[in-house]
Amino acid sequence: MKKLLLTISTFLSILLVFSSCNDLSQNVHSDIAEQNFYETERQVLAAAGPAYSGLRTYTQIAGIWGVQELTTDETVLPTRGQHWYNDGMYQRYQRHTWHAEEGNTNIAWNDIFSGINTTNRLLHQFGEIEEKSEALELITYELRGLRAFWYFLALDMFGNVPLVTSYEEADAAPATNSRQEVFNFVEEELTSVIPNLSSEVNSNTYGRFHRWAAYATLAKLYLNAEVYTGSPRYGDALSALNAIIDSGNYSLEDNYFANFAVENQGSSENIFVIPYDHTYTTEWGSMHQPHFWTLHFVGNQAVNMQYGAWGGFAGGPEFVQSYDDADERKDIWLTGVQTTPAGDTLYNNQELPSDSALVYTESISSLENAHKNEGARLMKYDYTGAQEWSLDNDYAIYRYADILLMKAEVLMRQNGGNATSEAVTLVNEVRSRAFDNPGEHMYSTGSLTMDTLLAERGWELAGEAWRRNDLVRFDEFASGSWTFKSPVDETRNIFPIPQQQINSNPNLEQNPGY
């Protein structure tokens, strides 16, 4: 009996002790709870990282770059047998018959607005830090500059978008602002941060949103002001361009291709770049991958690229044929028989007889059913020896050649669309390096027209994602026609607000015509 009582009391005490725990606090192990971060300078800088790593989404073919490029005469992604049909999306991009649910348009939107939100978030979080180091102060201005850059892209592509400038006080479902309002915001922000941004051009500011990146963005904004707001701002564009030119920080490279080399950090011409590295920049959806998207499946062997390519987009046939044959810039388009660096011929596989040599053609027989070898392949950035999934080549958003051509355009537009001698000098400066005997190929005030300027911009800047912007400004985008494209309604000059976005935010207003 004593034993029984002892057992009972022990048992009940154990129960009582063990049954009293009701603590449900969470221990986080492999993430960091936010309140425990931002304690050291290193952590603060690390927190700023996403603002820049997010910029890498800019070169996505299934995203911003692709939507800007594959909708123009410069590049096209034809359906190749069973490949690249993608429910007709790429055909519709080329024909300008896209609808509001295209996946890649939505990706572009998401990349832009994630960038905006990240800068808003960091501005808020850094604002909470009381004693800011100099480095942090500078980054805060860069964040505002980056946000303005993202909004510039948003207004360029989508026109009317919600303007959200605060992280803490943002509406749950922000409403659409007009293109004019977004324009004003971008202008005000850039002009306000420019004095505070670094004016140095060295390894400390490489890949950062410095003063010249801000001026270049401002110049693009003013150059297109008539498209964006109805009122031209060429004088302001000229001041912004002159600020860059007069700074003396940039000059044209002797060799056009030096700007796109594998190790192109030393380029004196690249103004605002996105640094890539096959070891460090490895997140899917933000790598530099034109080589995968354009080369034929076995075309990787021509450039000693490690992995097989995907055989997608090619140069627009008319566009590729429009180059002067002596123009070295045409070499960005791979055509003809493909061989390995050792000179061994590459062969087709799969849909063409496997004993036939792989030949890239300039022409493309059909947008709906092209052979896998058809179309010239873009190799502006050097793909040689590409390892892993990302190129090492840093991507240039703004180049000095573009600045010079923009200035020429501004001068001509201020002169009623006619060339001035300064404009001719500027364009020839850019054009001359592309020819062995430049003398024969130079423009005069007579031969440099708005049409030839547009063409020249195309040859110089092909594959740099400015073609759509240019065509719209020259009124050749929606109303233009080329191999696979007939004129469409002007509402196609901007993209629709993605339906996916409207589904999650009913306050968004769809653009006219969609």
Added chain:
Amino acid sequence: MGKRQIVGYRQFRNRKLVNALFMGGLVFLLLSMTVDHVFAQGQGKETIEGIVSDASTGEPLPGVNILVKGTSVGTSSNTDGSYEVTVPSLQDTLVVSFVGFQTQEVTIAGRRTIDITLQPQAISGEELVVVGYGTQTRREISGSVSSVTPEDFNEGAVSNPMQLLQGKVAGLSVVNTNGGDPTSDFEVRLRGSSSLNASSEPLVVIDGIPGGDLNQLNPNDIESIDILKDGSAAAIYGTRGTNGVILVTTKKGNAGSVQVEYSGKVQTQQIQRSIDVLSAEQYRTLKSRLSESDPDIASSMTDYGASTDWFNEVTRNPVSNIHSLALSGGMENTTYRASLYYANQQGVMLSSGQNEYRGNINLQQSNLDGRLQLDLRLGVSDLQENTVDYDAIRQSIKWNPTEPVYNESGELNEKLGAWQYQNPVGVLTERTTDDGTTRFHGDLAASLKVLNNLEVTAQAGMQSNKWLNGYYEPSYSYPQEVNGTHGTASRAAGRTTTNTFESTIEWSRDISSHSVDLIGGYSYQKFTDEGFDAENTEFITDGFSYNNLGSGSYLEEGQAGMGSYKTESKLVGYFSRLTYNFDQRYFLSASGRYEGSSKFGENNKWGFFPAVSAAWDLSNEEFTGLSEQFDLFKLRVGFGITGNQGIDPYIPLQRLNASGYFYYQGEFIPGYEPVSNPNPNLQWETKEELNVGIDWTLASGRLGGAIEYYRRDTKDLLHEYDVPVPPNLYETTWANVGSMRNSGFEVSLNTVPVQTRELNWVVDFNIEHRKNELLTLSNDQYQLEYRNEGAIGSPGIEAWSHRYEPGRSIGSIHGYRYEGLTEDGEWIFSDLNDDDQYTPEDRTYIGNGVPDFFAGLTSRLNYKNWDMTVMFRGMFGHQVINHKRIWYDNPTTLPNNIMVSAMDSEIRDDPRFSSLQVEDADFVKLDNLTLGYTLPAEQIGFRDARVFLTGTNLLLITGYSGLDPEVATGGLTPGLDDRQDYPSTRTFTLGVNLSF
């Protein structure tokens, strides 16, 4: 001495059998058994004899256990039901027990001849059913609970206990989602899926420990499986009761000499259906035919001169074997059961298979005159799996049949650079996948009768799963050659741990016709998940495989990945249940569980989950007149609220993690960013379920059944919502918004059409109907009209496969409606918005992957020593996307191989997904056919001996043209018969069960 000689003879016979058939290690056990046996019998003083028979039929019952109460002395009845037992005293009591019958105690009271009749359990409604924190008699149960005992289990080479239940329980679907892959699990659903994104898996409770892993059990150790189907029954498990509860009780030892049970099975498999693609000869014929009409295509079709049946090349006739050995016994106060299980299973696809050991021990100790009962359970298992890449099947379809498997130099024939085109044999043989898992579970339970009607219990347990996986791709394998690298190896290791503590206090009282039982309890569980993984590439030799990860060069160069993680969550619950019955006529049960989960937001961690149910047994009411025919006629109604917390931990918190490197002042440095949108308001998903049912049996149990209707409404569905960025960090946020309704009825019927001395025939049938409707996905804050799910895949098709939308049921297949072909062989789909082009607006609902009806039919026939079991299983009313047909039933896929049906196809357009490939998938399978013969055990020295032959999946009746219409029915994209799958097989198993 004479007895000893007989035993010696038995021993010799046994040994011979065992040696001949199975393993030599048994001899030792056998010896010990024999000695024990003799020793036990030598104690006897008086001999008692008699015959044991079935009370309902008068048939003699062989194999019945007869034990002298409180001792280990006992015997079992012979084939003619007769028994003889030597007892210490004629004043003792005999305990007579047999599976499927009520255990009976018989006082000897000086008699020397005692004939015993046993009452079958199924009839009376008195058999005990485990209901979660207790047991009730079948009659007392007022919720929806089904029980399955070993005699109803499916036979064959069973490794996963859920296979035992396939087709047996109305409302429980156990679906083979990956054909014959031995490394694949089953999809288990009770009454369908009642959640969108949170878990839909039922909770498994093994011997009282919630969250058990069925794969740790030896199927032969299972005593019973009880299934809590409705909310009123499951609510005692509050938080995880939403998807129903499967309670598994394992066998315990009985006092007495050691009993040995051995079961051995050898199995082989055969492909059920293969894919009808062009043979090499047909390919050549087509090439020459097309050289006139379509020279472009014909010229791309290269004849490499060989004739290869690729499907045949990647499959084989596998042999598997499964052995189980269990020992049980004990003394008056201590009993044990220990079992060993070994399975070596080969899959029908090359290189796939697994090898597993499981060991389990149950120990029971009774102290303080039975007031204190201690139960110890320990189990370990070791599993080695070789999983394979199902892409081999797709490659076997598309590979040119004129290609040889090996080239002239004897190496695998590969086409480097071809898009997604690699030798199917290489996919299976030129990779090493060794996944090892060690499971451990142990728990100690104690129950103490503080007073005669007051019992306190405590149970503490620990389960851990540790895995160590290895993968190696040798330098000569296709992906390495394509990438120009020399070997990729990876290892992953990790551990999940569950710590459990539960305690209860139970008071019960019978006062005249009133019977009351009140239980209260506490439950604590902590779940930890942690792991590590690393990979490396570029090795100097293939000889290391994955065993020398550091010797590769990629890790050092920063090009290979390495990582580790750890998460944990906790559940704390307080629960109580009151059961009351009046005169075995009115039954009432009410329960509540107040439970908190660490996974939810700060203010919403705790939830209350009440339930109430009542039943009325009309057969015990005089006025109804039902007592004449019916043994049981019970009306039941129950209502219960349960919760679901099956989501990742930490979602409500704002967390940061590495976001990739960025370039900062001349170097790349790591960045940090938020992981997800935090939602501090995240809370329980709750489900309210109403259940009504009737249970009835008549004609002494020869006819019985149940009818149920349920309606379950899930509210505050845990779902990821699309939200705008900004202000949110990411495009999706977890929130509790939508609601959905599941309803259905279940009918089960158990009959014994023939029951004679020599012939016994039992037929069980069950059918259920399920209906799902998504009610809403929006509230004031979050709006969602619909969501598209699934991806048809490449090349060329950017289409979702499913859509869910309020007013529709989950699993709706969404795509173009096929109307025909133009003269040029181009697609004609329904142009729903008449805009002369095919846009996403033209896609519509073209099927649903969730069956409306599930049915199972089992017939068990016993004739003398022979038995035959036939089990049919079917699903009806659903559609399946025949994914393979999208590409391979289309001649534009040439020069890749195509299906024979595409040879004369009129299609000249690229593959598109439409209703053309969505097929009705109703099917009936002859799922199990078992023929058994029970040997005259006594004559050869066994307590029980049976040999059997089982065939599974022998017959498939369906209009579906693909390999197998049985594909996943759960999740958001059910009904997809993928082109990358594992073929279904027929299996043939030869087995033997011995016990002595």
